Amino acid sequence: MATSSTVTKPRDILGTSALRPDGAHKVQGSFEFTSDMHAENMLWGATLRSPHPYARIVSIDTSAARALSGVQCVITASDVPGKPTYGLISSDQPVFAREFVRYMGEPVAAVAADHPETCRRALALINVVYEVLNPLTDPEDAVSGAHDPIHPDGNVIRHQRIIRGDQTATGPIVVEGEYVIGMQDQAFLGLEAALAIPDTDGLGVHLHVATQWLHEDLSQISACLDLPAEKVRLTLGGVGGAFGAREDISLQVHCCLLALKSGRPIKMQYSREESFFGHVHRHPATIFMRHHADSNGKIVKIDARFVFDGGAYTSTSPAVLINGITHTQGPYKCDNATVDGYAVRTNNPPCGAMRGFGVVQACFAHESQMDKIAAAVGKSPVEIRLINAMVTGDPLITGQVMESVAPVARCITETDAIPLPQPLGTTVNELALPGGSGLTASRSNIIRGIGWGVSMKNLMYSEGFDDYATARCTLADGVASLKFATSEVGQGFVTLAPQIARSVLGVDEVIIEPIDTQIGSAGSTSASRQTWMSGGAVDGACRLVRERLFHHVGNLHSIDPLRLVIDGTDVIDQVGTFRISVAEASDGIEISETFEHHHRATEELDENGQGNCHTAFAFVAHRAVVDVDPELGLVKVVQIATAQDVGRVLNPLSAIGQLEGGIAQGLGLAVMEEIVMKDGKVRNPSFTDYLLPTALDAPDVVAVMIEEYEPQAPLGAKGIGEPPCISVTPAIVAAIRNAIGKDIERIPVRPQDICL
Amino acid sequence: MSANEFYQLRVNGKTHQVQDSWVGESLLYVLRERLGLPGTKGACEQGECGSCTVLMDDAAVCACLVMAATAINSEIVTVEGITTESALTDVQQSFVDEGAVQCGFCTPGLIVAVHHLLEKNPQPSEFEVKEAISGNICRCTGYGRVFAAVEATIRSRNAVK
Numbered sequence: 001m002a003t004s005s006t007v008t009k010p011r012d013i014l015g016t017s018a019l020r021p022d023g024a025h026k027v028q029g030s031f032e033f034t035s036d037m038h039a040e041n042m043l044w045g046a047t048l049r050s051p052h053p054y055a056r057i058v059s060i061d062t063s064a065a066r067a068l069s070g071v072q073c074v075i076t077a078s079d080v081p082g083k084p085t086y087g088l089i090s091s092d093q094p095v096f097a098r099e100f101v102r103y104m105g106e107p108v109a110a111v112a113a114d115h116p117e118t119c120r121r122a123l124a125l126i127n128v129v130y131e132v133l134n135p136l137t138d139p140e141d142a143v144s145g146a147h148d149p150i151h152p153d154g155n156v157i158r159h160q161r162i163i164r165g166d167q168t169a170t171g172p173i174v175v176e177g178e179y180v181i182g183m184q185d186q187a188f189l190g191l192e193a194a195l196a197i198p199d200t201d202g203l204g205v206h207l208h209v210a211t212q213w214l215h216e217d218l219s220q221i222s223a224c225l226d227l228p229a230e231k232v233r234l235t236l237g238g239v240g241g242a243f244g245a246r247e248d249i250s251l252q253v254h255c256c257l258l259a260l261k262s263g264r265p266i267k268m269q270y271s272r273e274e275s276f277f278g279h280v281h282r283h284p285a286t287i288f289m290r291h292h293a294d295s296n297g298k299i300v301k302i303d304a305r306f307v308f309d310g311g312a313y314t315s316t317s318p319a320v321l322i323n324g325i326t327h328t329q330g331p332y333k334c335d336n337a338t339v340d341g342y343a344v345r346t347n348n349p350p351c352g353a354m355r356g357f358g359v360v361q362a363c364f365a366h367e368s369q370m371d372k373i374a375a376a377v378g379k380s381p382v383e384i385r386l387i388n389a390m391v392t393g394d395p396l397i398t399g400q401v402m403e404s405v406a407p408v409a410r411c412i413t414e415t416d417a418i419p420l421p422q423p424l425g426t427t428v429n430e431l432a433l434p435g436g437s438g439l440t441a442s443r444s445n446i447i448r449g450i451g452w453g454v455s456m457k458n459l460m461y462s463e464g465f466d467d468y469a470t471a472r473c474t475l476a477d478g479v480a481s482l483k484f485a486t487s488e489v490g491q492g493f494v495t496l497a498p499q500i501a502r503s504v505l506g507v508d509e510v511i512i513e514p515i516d517t518q519i520g521s522a523g524s525t526s527a528s529r530q531t532w533m534s535g536g537a538v539d540g541a542c543r544l545v546r547e548r549l550f551h552h553v554g555n556l557h558s559i560d561p562l563r564l565v566i567d568g569t570d571v572i573d574q575v576g577t578f579r580i581s582v583a584e585a586s587d588g589i590e591i592s593e594t595f596e597h598h599h600r601a602t603e604e605l606d607e608n609g610q611g612n613c614h615t616a617f618a619f620v621a622h623r624a625v626v627d628v629d630p631e632l633g634l635v636k637v638v639q640i641a642t643a644q645d646v647g648r649v650l651n652p653l654s655a656i657g658q659l660e661g662g663i664a665q666g667l668g669l670a671v672m673e674e675i676v677m678k679d680g681k682v683r684n685p686s687f688t689d690y691l692l693p694t695a696l697d698a699p700d701v702v703a704v705m706i707e708e709y710e711p712q713a714p715l716g717a718k719g720i721g722e723p724p725c726i727s728v729t730p731a732i733v734a735a736i737r738n739a740i741g742k743d744i745e746r747i748p749v750r751p752q753d754i755c756l
Numbered sequence: 757m758s759a760n761e762f763y764q765l766r767v768n769g770k771t772h773q774v775q776d777s778w779v780g781e782s783l784l785y786v787l788r789e790r791l792g793l794p795g796t797k798g799a800c801e802q803g804e805c806g807s808c809t810v811l812m813d814d815a816a817v818c819a820c821l822v823m824a825a826t827a828i829n830s831e832i833v834t835v836e837g838i839t840t841e842s843a844l845t846d847v848q849q850s851f852v853d854e855g856a857v858q859c860g861f862c863t864p865g866l867i868v869a870v871h872h873l874l875e876k877n878p879q880p881s882e883f884e885v886k887e888a889i890s891g892n893i894c895r896c897t898g899y900g901r902v903f904a905a906v907e908a909t910i911r912s913r914n915a916v917k
Contacts, residue, residue, distance in 0.1 A: 017855070019852055019853065020852065020857055022857075022860065023851070023852035023857050023860075024844060024848070024852060025860075026857045026860030026863045026864075027844060027847075027848035027849075027851045027852055027857060027860075027863055027864075027867055028795070028835065028836075028839040028844070028848060028864075029794070029795020029796070029834070029835035029836055029839065029863075029864040029867075030795065030836075030839075031860055032794075033794075033797070033861060035797075035798075036788075036794040115778065116785075117778055117780065117781075187895055188859070188861075188895055189797070189799045189805065189807055189859065189861035189862050189893065189894070189895050189896075190797070190799065190859060190861040191798075191799060238860075239859060240797075240799075240859045240860070240861030241858075241859040241861060241895050241896055243895070271801055272799065272800045272801055272802070429883050431883045431886065431887060432883070437887065437890070489859060490858040490859025490860065490861075490896050491858065492858065653854075653855040653901075654855065656855065656900070656901070657855045657858055657896070657897055657898075657900075657901055660897060660898035660899070660900035660901065661858065661895075661896045661897050661898040662898070663898055664895075664897075664898030664899065665895070665898075686800070686802055686804075687799075687800040687802055687804035687805055687893070688800075688802050688804055692893050692895065693898075693899075694890040694891075694892075694893060694899075695885075695886045695887075695889045695890045695892070695894075695899045695902070695903070696886050696887065696890045698886075698898055698899040698900065698903075701898065701900055
């Protein structure tokens with residue numbers, strides 16, 4: 001028998017582990033990050049920041065700085081030609097402080113000079129006289145009104161309650177706790193950077209910037225510059241991670257202002273220390289929760305009070321608050337609830353978006369509570385969660401009905417089925433012990449613990465916001481080109497988008513056009529939304545192109561276009577024998593279509609917190625195994641088992657990368673990461689003092705993807721970015737509690753929380 | 757800036773003139789801003805994150821902590837020096853194939869560190885791998901795919917033997 005030796009390379013369509021198109025450049029060091037960009041005749045920009053959490057600016061003298069050789073210009077609040085403030089939800093944050101500084105690190109002035117060292121010296125020559133004021137640092141003082149308003153908009157950013165069901169309902173089991181969540185930093189590796197190039201006529205600017213949302217930046221920047229939007233063009237520079245920290249404006253307006261003022265290209269990039277002051281962080285929060293349950297442990301009612309410390313300016317605090325309080329119940333049935341929530345203004349650093357966005361805080365509280373219920377009724381952590389697990393069709397405490405696929409019980413049971421790791425041997429590599437290379441732990445002291453966490457996370461934006469996404473597909477000569485403004489921050493949309501085009505159109509070669517503002521908005525790369533939203537837009541544009549291709553082929557070959565389908569890389573007649581390759585069918589023609597994907601409409605909450613405010617939800621379970629040294633208070637996370645509701649896996653390699661990466665960030669919040677504040681001052685703005693998980697801290701991750709096709713999602717796939725980092729944190733803390741038998745109600749868990 | 761420093765650096769087998777440099781510039785700054793070698797990344801300026809890992813006389817160092825003018829008698833190798841024109845190295849290919857690259861900012865430093873590790877210790881244990889790259893912080897991957905990439909490289913090298 002004759003055999004063919006032809007090996008056909010599998011096509012990189014949906015469902016395959018297609019590789020990153022930027023991978024080769026990234027491993028060779030030739031991928032251009034924003035901080036790698038240069039322009040002819042370029043100057044460096046730098047920012048002067050307040051050393052005080054709260055002070056009145058008495059005077060600013062920039063004359064010595066301007067006189068320094070190499071300095072091109074110095075700008076302050078009086079140089080902002082347009083709107084003096086910006087902000088994602090409320091425009092309350094000054095481009096430069098004018099009368100007051102309200103947090104340590106608030107920008108006061110900026111310089112442009114010939115060398116970063118000249119910039120540093122020029123900043124040191126700017127003389128700002130401050131009258132230091134008593135800072136508001138305790139969020140409860142903002143709630144109670146104990147401190148005078150630190151901003152014209154007052155100290156309460158948003159107050160919202162949720163009143164649901166029988167307000168007097170209770171049960172034989174009542175457990176409560178007050179949970180404290182520390183301030184986490186996104187700590188992306190690629191520091192804030194931008195290159196602003198002024199138009200030759202001085203009437204516009206082109207900004208290359210590492211951001212999560214080009215169009216939102218554009219509207220805020222152009223308002224501050226007092227330029228029409230078409231005079232400000234944004235192009236995505238290479239982005240070194242984001243995790244929420246690039247959703248707000250940081251250096252964008254400063255960089256453009258310096259470019260317009262100096263008439264020369266300006267490059268700005270933050271140092272790590274400046275980055276800690278230059279972007280928003282995860283909200284610290286204090287959450288009181290009281291659960292009422294029946295004797296089986298079934299939740300009867302939840303009382304809760306949330307206080308999120310929003311810091312000095314609004315950023316996304318109102319939305320973070322809503323996410324937090326609407327996830328009070330977690331992935332569990334609950335008919336009765338009384339929830340009160342505040343997001344408040346303090347003189348602490350502004351807080352805003354970070355992966356998990358308010359749900360991380362709520363989840364630590366509700367999962368700690370689930371274990372307390374379990375202990376009270378004598379059930380296991382798995383049993384208590386299965387008894388209460390939500391299903392599709394359940395009403396939420398907002399009155400919204402859970403319409404998403406909700407395989408909560410399956411997430412739990414499939415996680416439970418993952419084998420536990422081997423017990424710690426009597427002789428073991430010291431690096432595997434808590435404390436690792438510090439070599440401080442003694443094997444005989446180590447106690448192992450197991451803990452659980454399960455979470456629910458909303459996907460996309462909420463409360464009536466139409467965060468649509470736009471994409472254009474152009475097919476010519478068998479090659480598809482895709483155009484969108486979707487920020488690629490490392491998550492892999494540049495891998496996924498061509499997979500979609502190949503699957504829908506039967507092409508192999510797909511070109512991604514420059515990611516910029518020369519097309520409609522894609523919305524933000526946040527809220528686990530781009531696979532659903534921009535993926536939906538790319539899918540929609542490709543389908544429109546395919547329809548026109550079928551008409552073109554149908555007309556040429558006298559076949560009803562409705563009979564044509566894509567089969568591999570061919571167009572075929574389903575009921576005949578006609579077959580033509582897509583390359584041949586599109587030879588010499590160009591078909592281009594643009595598509596906007598909108599998710600279903602959502603509503604604002606009413607005064608009782610009722611309303612269909614969220615778009616969709618995803619679920620995940622985590623089981624943590626930890627080794628603890630109770631004398632030294634050290635923890636080693638040994639294994640994380642997880643089963644995540646993903647809808648459908650579109651790229652297995654990308655998916656596992658999201659799960660493992662999110663788990664590491666959740667581990668960081670559990671046991672090491674915290675921006676330490678004292679009297680409104682940040683005490684550890686460096687990687688020496690803000691600890692991040694290293695390779696030696698990474699647990700073994702055993703993951704199961706729960707694939708239940710989500711009919712609402714354009715590709716059947718849910719967003720998978722945020723869930724991995726949410727319930728892993730309470731799972732780790734529960735495992736520590738399980739090991740040492742001590743209640744711990746704050747994260748990150750510090751050595752003294754364990755051993756003292 | 758007073759700019760009158762003159763010196764030579766040996767980088768990736770070539771001698772580079774460093775002109776008009778301020779003496780306080782780090783090796784990281786000089787590589788990136790004066791020698792046109794931006795593959796080495798800066799992310800902490802304190803030797804904590806390893807993004808700027810280069811080889812200096814065959815030792816892996818953080819270029820942010822080396823004053824460039826003190827490196828005049830050293831052989832320096834950056835990610836550009838490890839990269840060949842013809843194809844990705846086996847370590848680079850494994851990083852792409854195994855999903856060890858997401859945002860990619862830590863990647864050049866990791867590539868240098870892993871090449872260095874496998875040159876010094878071709879059959880590292882799991883903990884030797886973890887310890888060798890524990891000075892390279894990656895915020896995206898959680899390290900699982902990085903470990904897979906190192907293992908894949910070792911496997912492929914063993915298969916060739």
